[in-house]
């Protein structure tokens with residue numbers, strides 16, 4: 001169903017690829033990392049047949065760096081997008097918001113997924129990963145960059161499974177930046193965003209109740225899973241944006257960015 005998504009932005013040859021990490025990707029770093037987690041029973045297969053170290057891929061006799069990926073998670077309205085914009089201003093990251101990519105695809109003329117995406121978004125459900133992951137992979141390739149903030153993904157088990165199938169071998173996963181924010185604050189921020197003209201069809205109370213429930217039931221377990229693997233950097237997202245960013249900056253600098 002999602003073949004159409006993979007159409008335009010794939011680069012035809014390795015030489016043409018801005019970031020070589022997207023092609024030949026024999027190892028599965030994320031799966032390797034997840035193997036160490038008590039909670040990672042599903043990820044026990046070692047499919048790494050490469051002689052390159054896990055953060056690199058092998059092309060012929062050379063090994064090259066894989067693109068680095070940081071997942072950015074938190075409740076609806078926690079401030080993920082706001083903080084990502086600030087990070088991009090200071091660090092060399094490319095910000096890819098799964099929600100933005102889905103909204104773009106929904107509006108793209110001729111998209112076969114427009115109605116499906118709208119139905120999922122309005123009802124606070126998570127779009128099937130085949131759609132979202134392909135949009136992310138295409139955007140990564142099209143950017144030609146090698147450091148990504150992937151915002152709002154993976155948001156449920158389907159997202160995580162799809163990522164592990166399609167992408168984990170191709171990237172050097174770093175950690176999750178988790179913007180931890182109370183439900184009431186999240187709701188007020190989303191309503192405020194709606195009132196100041198976000199134009200989003202889901203910044204209303206009815207959709208928000210469903211989004212919060214999806215977050216609690218489907219997204220929090222994913223964050224806990226990464227936490228169990230020691231891969232979460234938690235940030236209190238309730239203070240003002242400046243203060244939150246101060247914490248983010250410290251974490252990124254301490255992580256070598």
Ligand SMILES: Nc1ncnc2c1ncn2[C@@H]1O[C@H](COP(=O)(O)OP(=O)(O)O)[C@@H](O)[C@H]1O
Nearest residue numbers: 076077078079080081082189193239240241244
């Ligand atoms: N720390 C903060 N304090 C107050 N308002 C914030 C803060 N961070 C973001 N906002 C505002 O809250 C709304 C949601 O922020 P946004 O970054 O779009 O959240 P998310 O991407 O997590 O949905 C926006 O209107 C934004 O300006």
Ligand SMILES: Nc1ccn([C@H]2C[C@H](O)[C@@H](COP(=O)(O)OP(=O)(O)O)O2)c(=O)n1
Nearest residue numbers: 076077098099100124125126127152153155
């Ligand atoms: N991985 C994702 C991310 C977003 N979506 C859909 C469903 C979400 O409620 C909407 C909006 O997500 P977005 O990250 O832009 O917004 P919030 O964090 O909820 O404010 O997009 C999805 O289906 N799968």
